[in-house]
Amino acid sequence: MINLLKAGKGILSSGRITGCLWLLIILLGFPLLNTCTSDTDKPTVKLEIRNHLFNPSEVAIPADTEVKLVIYNRDSSPEEFESYLLNRKKVIMGNSKAVIFIGPLPAGEYPFFGEFHPKTAQGKIIAQ
Amino acid sequence: MKSIRIFLLITLLSIIMLVNFVSALHGYRDTVAEAQRLFDRQLGASARLLADMPVASGAERVVAQPEAMVMQVWSEDKKLLVRSADAPVKPLSEFAVGFKEINFSGYRWRSLTEYFPDNGHWIIVAERSDLRYQLADKLAIAAVLPILLGLPVAGLLIWFVVGRGLSSLRKLAEALHSKRAEDLTPLPECSPPEELLPVVQSINALLTRLQASFERERRFSADAAHELRTPIAAIQVHAHNLESEFKGTGQKLIPASLVKLEDSVHRMAHLVEQMLDLFRTTPEHYPARFEMLNLHALAREVLAEEYPIFAQRKQQVELLGGRVFIRGDRFALTILLKNLLHNAAKYTPVAGRIKVSTTLVKEDILLRVEDSGPGIPEEEYTRIFERFYRIGGDRHQSTVPGCGLGLSIVQHIARLHGAIIELGQSSFGHGLSVTIRFTKVKEDERD
Amino acid sequence: MLLTSVMVVLREVLEVALLLSVLLAATRLLELRARWFYIALLLGGCFAVIYGENLAKISQAFGGVGQELVNAGISIFIYILLIVVAVLLLVNWHKKHYKLLTMQFVMLLAVTMAIMREGSEIYVYLTSFWLHPPLLPSVMIGALLGAGIGYSLSALFYYLLCGLSQRYTLGISCIFLTILAAGMSLQASQLLIQADLLPAQEPLWDSSRLLEENSIAGQLFYAISGYEATPTPLEVVVYVGSIVIMLGIIAGVYYRISRD
Structure with a gap:
């Protein structure tokens, strides 16, 4: 990787471009700064997948607040939590849990579904 | 493009695949939707059947029902009259007429709520969604499968058909390849396809021109060699005469130049003879x-x-x-x-x-x-x-x-x-x- | 199940296949051997299985956001690799035989990473139905249809790229590499938001009425450019920034080359 970057830099030795690269690195480093803010104060909502069904299938959360969604998959097969409106997508392996952060959301309904069993695994988040 | 055949195979197969698969998906979706409508109609028929059933307005009755289907009959004042064995005692869904998706007892259900004003009964029937979809799936898959199975056959056919289509090109290449370097006779124009005809004609025109120029060169060389024969013979005779004349004058020593001259003329005569032999023995003309x-x-x-x-x-x-x-x-x-x-x-x-x-x-x-x-x-x-x-x-x-x-x-x-x-x-x-x-x-x- | 299966597989296949067709066209343009491509397919497939098998463990790491972190890392890595590819492609177009081996290695790495990421999802998806025989035919047929559509689209795209005159192939390859790369960094930013490592914001706009993400066209746009119907301001900034940075680097290199 470093060699590749060096190879790249060999060509891009002009100052402006190196500056751009630095900007990129700073941009990528930004997440690390953000981790300092702990998520303990965020409200946690628990959700369960059993038999390819979300339980509860309707989750009420406070509007305009960031929420930590903990999803337990009680099935032996994996499921993918997905929501187009929330822009969230995550594979949850069988018999395990996953953490997804959502919000802050304006009041409204946000449907989500299990990508692997979309006919049955359906639900929505209601921000109010 | 490395190979016309592979290019045609891949692009044709891709186009066929794209068109067929997308239409197969549409077909699948329509079939599933049609099946769902059919199941919904069945659900409605079940509800109407239940409505005509005489129900004693006394105690709650529990009846046996086939698996994967539940029903409840509620009186006007929201009292449960009849329910199937698997159905809960709570209302399956709210009392609003229409279809709805609900979750209970660990499954997702498609429910239909109907109100019959004749006897004031609310009837709720529900079927398991996953089983409905599985059934619909089975129907639709049967329609999609042949398209998928037909694809390898199509690929094989395209491969052979393209190969057949390109065979005249291959034949032309072979005809050119097997030609000997000196063989400048035109290619046989045994009815090549329209697209190849200009190629064959151009090659033949080229070959004819080439042959003509070779022929000119050969004839020129042969003629030149032939024409040289007489003067060289004359020189040989003169050189011989010169030698005799020298000897006649009583000179013991023949000048070195004369010996060299005779030698050179001899070599030239040999060269001309060899050239004539070479042209004479050309296999095409001998x-x-x-x-x-x-x-x-x-x-x-x-x-x-x-x-x-x-x-x-x-x-x-x-x-x-x-x-x-x-x-x-x-x-x-x-x-x-x-x-x-x-x-x-x-x-x-x-x-x-x-x-x-x-x-x-x-x-x-x-x-x-x-x-x-x-x-x-x-x-x-x-x-x-x-x-x-x-x-x-x-x-x-x-x-x-x-x-x-x-x-x-x-x-x-x-x-x-x-x-x-x-x-x-x-x-x-x-x-x-x-x-x-x-x-x-x-x-x-x-x- | 078939439609779902088609969507899941098509989305993943398209993302990789489009990248592959652009890189293969670049290989063709520089008259390189496509050996790296076969190695990348093989390696990517192997890594996809390994990654898929260990996804449960990876997910639990870093307080439950391991999956997001690893995927975001891969996406950023691919973004950087694509910049290097675009630069080397430009340089080689003007001055032949400059670090061609490095370029092939970078392409191999990028494709391997992409296949590993997308392939692992397909692997997890398909293996989850292995124990559920009634749905298996439907899922498998769907997977084949999805893979077929994805393959056809990118094969035609590849021949389209190769069929253009060489100058256009170069320009369009560079543009597509930029868009694909920006899509990668957009995905990375989304994942980091999901992992709460970047601030979450309200969407800037909602274009789902114009083009739904869940349609085939939406998936196609998602695969090409990382289309997002409801992006947050940060995502827009990252996306535009990625494009500007990459185009800036390409333009800089182009300027330097044409000056020499």
Whole structure:
């Protein structure tokens, strides 16, 4: 990787471009700064997948607040939590849990579904 | 594009796949939707059936129902009258007419709520969604599967069809490939496809032009050689006369220039003769008269005729082998033998040995001339057939005049007889061995 | 199940296949051998299985956001690799034989990473139905249809790229590499938001009425450019920034080359 970057830099030795690269690195480093803010104060909502069904299938959360969604998959097969409106997508392996952060959301309904069993695994988040 | 065939296969298959798969998906979706509508109608029929059922307005009744379907009958005042065994005591869904998706007892259900004003009953029936979808899936899959299975067949067919379509191109390539370097006859125009016709025509036009120019060159050279013959003969005569005149004046010593002149004229005469032989023996133009002849006897004749060359160089010549008969042109084979013998004599040192043999090996008749000269390195084997090519340039130690056309003439004559020339090491340990291999050819193949 | 299966497989296949067709066209343009491509397919497939098998463990790492972190890391890595590819492609177009081996290695790495990421999802998806026989035919047929559509689209795209005159192939390859790369960094930013490592914001706009993400066209746009119907301001900034940075680097290199 470093060699590749060096190879790249060999060509891009002009100052402006190196500056751009630095900007990129700073941009990528930004997440690390953000981790300092702990998520303990965020409200946690628990959700369960059993038999390819979300339980509860309707989750009420406070509007305009960031929420930590903990999803337990009680099935032996994996499921993918997905929501187009929330822009969230995550594979949850069988018999395990996953953490997804959502919000802050304006009041409204946000449907989500299990990508692997979309006919049955359906639900929505209601921000109010 | 590396291969037209692969390009066509991939692009055609991709287009077929894309169109078919997308339409298959549409078909699938429609089939599933149709099946769902059918199931919904069945659900409605079940609800109406229940509505007509006489229900005692007393205690709650529990009836057995087939698996994967539940029902509840509620009175006007929201009291549960009848329910199936699997149904909960709570309302399956809220009391609003219509279809709805609900979750209970660990499954997702499609429910229908109906209100019948005749008897004021609310009827809720529900079917398991996953089973409905599985059933619909099964129906729809049956429609999609053939498309998927047909694809490999389509691929195979495209492969063959494209191969067939390109076969005339391949044939053209083969026809061009199998053409000998000197064969400038036009390609057979045996009805090539429209697209290839211009290619064949252009190639043929090119070949015709090329042949015409070759023919011009050949004729010019032959004519030039022929025209040179007379003046050279005249010079030879004059040089001879000059020599006699010198001798007549009583001078003992003939000037060195005169000797050199005679030598040069002799070489020039030889060159012209060789050139004429070369053009005369061009396989495409030589008017061959094939007859059955004894190669061994012919070799003996030529050897006897050419014996003075060997005697002059004190070389020992032997003729081995027995009578072998081939169909050949006597005149051409004489030229061939002469050239081979001249070459052997030329490169064999004074008092060296030369071996000529005619043998029958299996079906082939071999004429071999071996000398005890320095030989030729193997990398030179292909070059020595080039016209005017001489190993080490012009400065080889030989008193016999040479011009580098001998082996070209031999090659012409060998080809005329459909024979192959093989070069190798001679059995003397050093020196060259030239073998002319006359393969047994069917009569009709040699025209 | 078939439609779902088609969507899941098509989305993943398209993302990789489009990248592959652009890189293969670049290989063709520089008259390189496509050996790296076969190695990348093989390696990517192997890594996809390994990654898929260990996804449960990876997910639990870093407080439950391991999956997001690893995927975001891969996406950023691919973004950088694509910049290097675009630069080397430009340089080689003008001055032949400059670090061609490095370029092939970078392409191999990028494709391997992409296949590993997308392939692992397909692997997890398909293997989850292995124990559920009634749905298996439907899922498998769907997977084949999805893979077929993805393959066809990118094969045609590849021949389209190769069929253009060489100058256009170069320009369009560079543009597509930029868009694909920006899509990668957009995905990375989304994942980091999901993992709460970047601030979450309200969407800037909602274009789902114009083009739904869940349609085939939406998936196609998602695969090409990382289309997002409801992006947050940060995502827009990252996307535009990625494009500007990459185009800036390409323009800089182009300027330097044409000046020499």
